[in-house]
Amino acid sequence: MRRGWLLDNPVAKLEAAEKPHWRPKAVATLEGEQLTRLLDHAGSRRPLLEFLAYTGLRIGEALGLTWADGDYDASLIHVHRQ
Numbered sequence: 001m002r003r004g005w006l007l008d009n010p011v012a013k014l015e016a017a018e019k020p021h022w023r024p025k026a027v028a029t030l031e032g033e034q035l036t037r038l039l040d041h042a043g044s045r046r047p048l049l050e051f052l053a054y055t056g057l058r059i060g061e062a063l064g065l066t067w068a069d070g071d072y073d074a075s076l077i078h079v080h081r082q
Contacts, residue, residue, distance in 0.1 A: 030053070035053055039053075048062065055077065057077075057079065058082070060082035061079050061081075061082055063082075064079070064080075064081040064082045065077065065079070
Protein backbone atom coordinates (compact mmCIF):
# COMPACT_ATOMS: atom_id res chain seq x y z
CA MET A 1 0.00 0.00 0.00
CA ARG A 2 2.73 2.48 0.89
CA ARG A 3 4.17 2.07 -2.61
CA GLY A 4 0.80 2.63 -4.24
CA TRP A 5 0.51 -0.88 -5.67
CA LEU A 6 -2.74 -1.60 -3.79
CA LEU A 7 -5.78 0.61 -3.36
CA ASP A 8 -6.69 -0.80 0.05
CA ASN A 9 -5.19 -3.03 2.72
CA PRO A 10 -6.51 -6.62 2.36
CA VAL A 11 -5.54 -7.44 5.96
CA ALA A 12 -7.91 -4.71 7.19
CA LYS A 13 -10.81 -6.77 5.76
CA LEU A 14 -10.00 -9.82 7.91
CA GLU A 15 -11.84 -10.68 11.10
CA ALA A 16 -9.72 -10.40 14.26
CA ALA A 17 -9.28 -14.20 14.47
CA GLU A 18 -8.07 -14.32 10.84
CA LYS A 19 -5.33 -11.73 11.21
CA PRO A 20 -1.80 -13.09 11.49
CA HIS A 21 -0.30 -13.04 14.96
CA TRP A 22 3.43 -12.95 15.43
CA ARG A 23 5.23 -13.06 18.71
CA PRO A 24 9.01 -12.93 18.81
CA LYS A 25 10.61 -15.99 20.34
CA ALA A 26 13.90 -16.26 22.12
CA VAL A 27 16.71 -17.35 19.82
CA ALA A 28 19.31 -19.78 21.10
CA THR A 29 22.86 -19.15 19.97
CA LEU A 30 25.85 -21.37 20.42
CA GLU A 31 28.90 -19.72 21.88
CA GLY A 32 32.16 -20.76 23.45
CA GLU A 33 32.20 -24.34 24.65
CA GLN A 34 28.88 -25.24 23.01
CA LEU A 35 30.12 -24.12 19.60
CA THR A 36 33.42 -25.93 20.13
CA ARG A 37 31.60 -29.17 20.98
CA LEU A 38 29.40 -28.86 17.90
CA LEU A 39 32.38 -28.24 15.63
CA ASP A 40 34.28 -31.16 17.19
CA HIS A 41 31.45 -33.48 16.08
CA ALA A 42 30.82 -31.90 12.67
CA GLY A 43 33.14 -34.22 10.75
CA SER A 44 33.45 -33.30 7.08
CA ARG A 45 30.92 -30.47 7.52
CA ARG A 46 33.15 -28.59 9.95
CA PRO A 47 34.45 -26.02 7.41
CA LEU A 48 30.90 -25.09 6.41
CA LEU A 49 29.68 -24.85 10.01
CA GLU A 50 32.69 -22.78 11.03
CA PHE A 51 32.11 -20.46 8.09
CA LEU A 52 28.45 -20.03 9.05
CA ALA A 53 29.24 -19.50 12.73
CA TYR A 54 31.96 -16.92 12.18
CA THR A 55 30.31 -14.96 9.36
CA GLY A 56 26.68 -15.03 10.48
CA LEU A 57 25.52 -16.01 7.00
CA ARG A 58 22.47 -18.17 6.48
CA ILE A 59 23.03 -21.56 4.84
CA GLY A 60 21.41 -20.43 1.57
CA GLU A 61 23.59 -17.33 1.44
CA ALA A 62 26.75 -19.36 2.04
CA LEU A 63 25.84 -21.94 -0.58
CA GLY A 64 25.14 -19.17 -3.10
CA LEU A 65 28.66 -17.75 -2.85
CA THR A 66 31.18 -18.07 -5.66
CA TRP A 67 34.92 -17.36 -5.62
CA ALA A 68 34.21 -14.05 -7.35
CA ASP A 69 32.19 -12.90 -4.30
CA GLY A 70 35.35 -12.72 -2.20
CA ASP A 71 37.43 -9.54 -2.05
CA TYR A 72 40.55 -11.16 -0.68
CA ASP A 73 42.62 -7.98 -0.47
CA ALA A 74 39.97 -6.26 1.67
CA SER A 75 38.96 -9.47 3.52
CA LEU A 76 35.32 -9.01 2.48
CA ILE A 77 32.59 -11.29 1.16
CA HIS A 78 29.89 -9.83 -1.06
CA VAL A 79 26.58 -11.68 -0.66
CA HIS A 80 24.45 -11.26 -3.78
CA ARG A 81 22.28 -14.37 -3.88
CA GLN A 82 20.96 -17.35 -1.99
